[in-house]
Amino acid sequence: MNTIHNRRVVCETLIELSEKDRDIVVLCSDSRGSASMAPFAEKFPSQFIETGIAEQNIVGIAAGLAASGKKPYVASPACFLTTRAAEQIKIDVAYSNTNVKLLGISAGISYGALGMTHHSLQDIALLRAIPGILIAVAADRHEAKRLTEAFNEYTGPAYMRIGRNPVEDVYDSDDYDFQLGKAITMRDGNSLSIITFGETVKTALEAAELMSTGGIDCRVINMHTIKPLDNDCILKAANETGAIITIEEHSIFGGFGAAVAETVVQNCPVPMKIMGIPDEPAVPGKSREVFAYYGISPENLCIEAEKLIKMKKNGW
Amino acid sequence: MDKYGSLRKKAAQIRRDIIDMVYRSAAGHVGGSLSETDILVSLYYCVLNVDPKNPLSPDRDRFLLSKGHSIDAYYCVLADKGFFPKDDLKSYSQFSSKYIGHPNNKIPGIEMNTGSLGHGLSVGVGMALAGKMDNKTYRVFVLLGDGELAEGSVWEAAMAASNYELDNLTAIIDRNGLQITGKTEDVMRIEPLAMKWESFGWNVIHTDGHDFPSLCDAFSKKNIIPGKPTVVIAETVKGKGVSFMENNPKWHHGVMNEAEYKRACEELDKVPEVCE
């Protein structure tokens, strides 16, 4: 069981990159602990800015830094960063097109028992409606490294969503083909596809394994970049497997499943099931408990898969 | 004509350009534009180190119009300085024009898109921090409205600027006492304003926002206190220069009829320096 947090890997990667790239600036809003950025602050004090608990200000400051040639990374809890500072993100970052990287820490339901104030289940819906922001999520620590490196290469507004707790590996190492905007097929199959991102890639792989014992051949796609979506990969899955389950650690309204559905229904309609957090304050608990409560477990995904395959066969 | 006389003449011409543009397009925020005109003329013709031929020079002084709706004066000054052809402003507020009703950084000379109030000072803090990090000597100026000061984010930025000891940052308050609904003190009391900024750790300078010697002096480097950001509270008159617009909130974004336009032009053409 992996015990290394993705947020720690993001920090270590930024430290590595900063050895050469002195334009990198990390900003925290009294969040260097929760963002695991304390080692960066110690190593590069002149490239670290503390703003105190002021999310609107931190995003505006980052935009000003970027407009002056810096490469700012704002590391702040996703729940506060994306909703409290939504307008600064919309205007100072996206609309003004400043090279600001937003690192939303402890996203989704990873703050668990702290409740809805600390859950970030609207960030994807909100940010994806704003033109010009790339949105990405790493499935494990290896991908967190690749994604951080890719962010530093990419010029333009971008949001990385990062969970709080260590997640189990889905890759053996960080040596694999990773490109922003290009989804990764983790497991091939033709009966149906599960398309997901982040922590639930692992759940999807476990579900696919369980399905295979019952003769269902499930494709698993890691859509690490949520915007821009890899539409080719989605349509290929729709064409070749004829049924799609999406899983997101996010509200089912306006989020990832909705984004996939927009592509599917307008180009290649197939039966879909959108799994995620329903329209309610999420139940408190550890991630796995919460996911299972909302049907995101290998066992329940098998049931959902069977329903979809039946729909597909019946010509829905 | 002395230096200040030519600034007065320039300001009268800019006001005339504003009136022409606003009348032609039947759009704009004329009241706040006329109140800030002398501030902008002081900055662009007396203070700022900016080069219209090299608008992105890394050493340039930065200016942010946080009260982004008062775009008319800003466009007219930038065009007059040669950042873009004056003729471009014929498309102001027209279909598909980049010259929209708020600052647009696709236009040379404009640093950031503003227009939602309370954003500019934080961005200015970021620019000033970058300057300090790179040992640059450029200065950052942010012009805010007085109604804008009800936005909480302004005070987040005010706290940060003094915390970071940004003596390369100057905030300017266009203190015309009015906002769209009426008097600022009736809508949401912001006084005692100087005390607020002082208590946030700023170097506070009070000035007549229509007097060029005072304005140029207020912005001059000699007033900088090391380790402190500076705020210039510029007492202004909304609608300044056109008698029937002065101190009347109706002209926040009022549109002139033909008679009003003619009267405004006559008044502006009577400015002594223009007649010389």
Ligand SMILES: [Mg+2]
């Ligand atoms: Mg005002």
